[in-house]
Amino acid sequence: MNEKKKKISIYDIAAVLGVSGSTVSRALQNHPAISEKVREQVQRTAREMNYKPNALAVNLKRGYSKTIGVVVPYINRNFFSSAIEGIEEIANKVGYDVLICQSNEQHEKERKILHSLSQGKVDGVIASIAYETNDYTHFNNLAEDRIPLVLFDRVSDEVKAGTVRGNDYQGAYRVVEYLFSVGCKRIFHYAGFQHVTVWRDRYRGWLDALQACGITPGADWVRTGGITQDAGVAFAREILQGKALPDAIFSTSDWVALGILLELMRNGVKVPEEVAIFGYANEPFDELITPSLSSVDQFSKRMGCAAARMLIDKLNGENPEDVIIEPELIFRDSTRVSGMLSV
């Protein structure tokens, strides 16, 4: 118990066997220049002494850390934790550890994290940009330290990096097409902040699809803001005070959609009969609420896997192409509007 058992090193093994440290090192690596006899002796002794190589020393010498840094706004969100699950799975398979950091959507915290990571702690970084971030030099600085970067979901044109993202434009476009196809004409949109690509893309998809259907949205059809349940409640109240209800509301976030849905129903509006609602992200709760919420699945775990693979390719000196993952529309009760056949 109180024996001051120091961590044992190759030199301790070397001393026991009367050989040099380099011999031990080579023996443990099965270097061909070591005789079978010595190699086995060393390996057995190492086992007996419960030797474990010091990862810091190895990495310092080799010049890499075999660790991937992951920076996300919050890990406690299904989208991100699923993505991380995918990252971890792929990374582990090829011997990388994963260092997780949350930016809490804050620019400054994100900057500090990246600074810290670039002190040799990680070989590469996978990130999803905080939405408060409006200056991207901290990301672009990674290149100076030769740290490859892959962005997923929350990307930016101003950052030079590999990207993995969903086809948000397409997802939004198809949602609107679908809503139109089942008879909706006044299709409102709750959009996220427009400097964030994913939300802007969805907004554009919504807009273009409407126009393709020959519909010109009113100025009050769209609102931008944060993506919380409360924001949805607020949007619903605004809508209830307007002169005419929409047929449908397409929200860029399931949480906002949830707020909208609950607030409308609290005020006696029937969903989907009076107003259909379509969310985005396919959160686990979507199929549990009543009415269940139609949404767009982004395959977040798959995104994480793709991001990890891309980063590893980059670390191996390859030049992988950006990945775009096609989303899938999930139709549920919140859009089973009257007059259409059940899907």
Added chain:
Amino acid sequence: MNEKKKKISIYDIAAVLGVSGSTVSRALQNHPAISEKVREQVQRTAREMNYKPNALAVNLKRGYSKTIGVVVPYINRNFFSSAIEGIEEIANKVGYDVLICQSNEQHEKERKILHSLSQGKVDGVIASIAYETNDYTHFNNLAEDRIPLVLFDRVSDEVKAGTVRGNDYQGAYRVVEYLFSVGCKRIFHYAGFQHVTVWRDRYRGWLDALQACGITPGADWVRTGGITQDAGVAFAREILQGKALPDAIFSTSDWVALGILLELMRNGVKVPEEVAIFGYANEPFDELITPSLSSVDQFSKRMGCAAARMLIDKLNGENPEDVIIEPELIFRDSTRVSGMLSV
């Protein structure tokens, strides 16, 4: 771009200024033995050259890594990702990074992870034991490498470690008391595997509370197994085939409770009128489903914070006491049985 800009070290700065590496090192640390003039020169040059200390080298020298390892079954579960959120928050505040690993509930993977972490990668470990784990030597081995360990939620008596857990016995006990108080007599229980402390504690709480109410449960009142939604469906089917329905079902997991609830309702059983249902964990979906699910909040983020604090205390050579977090019963529609006043 293609300039082979090597990472710069203190020696590069030293060379520029014509001083020694040790002077640079000391100057950067504001060592008092360095003249003000030199110190400022060094610090300015370091900034200009965009110097960043190599964390690996620093840690190797100092003998620690300033990193905490976290091992959980899955990060993509609200309970665990919330806990990790708490861990990360506390750890970051005091300068620690967090290395996340998932065991996927597998004994073998857990063993490998701990082995890897104990190669000097982390200074301490926070873990929640995989339920397939039935031998705990990999945890107890950490002590040999002087790596302090804190377990949370999924703990074991066979592991010597600090623990943070909810008062599961108490939580379960109070659930039963409550159900009894609103008139339930046949209170079934879906229990998890009994080698896992949290599930065993809840089982015991259920049993003791029943007996305290003068009720002797039948052999078919309880079932143990995995904690998936499907397991809940299976349990519900079993119940439906029994001769008499229970008044109430207390599930050790919200996911199981969900399966039970949906399957009962699909078969025309009214919840809570015929059967009340109480879950455990207070998952986010609980308040969104219909009827909303009564559950026990475990304050998972707070658990994570407590675990991180405990580990950091241990790392500082202190001897913190185990933490028990009292759970809180959240009453929702799934237990608003007739005859009782609305809470």
Added chain:
DNA sequence: TACATTTGGACAACCGATTGCATTGATTTA
């Protein structure tokens, strides 16, 4: 037997810091 090869392993430099100790020039003290 004498010389050319292998073989197996030791030596030492190195990765990028930190830090105890030695050194030097300047200032104080006796």
Added chain:
DNA sequence: TAAATCAATGCAATCGGTTGTCCAAATGTA
């Protein structure tokens, strides 16, 4: 003025490995 003190810095060892180079013994060849 010599000795003692002090401030500022350099030297070199160290953390725990990896790896290029070199050497001695063993083996092969003629």
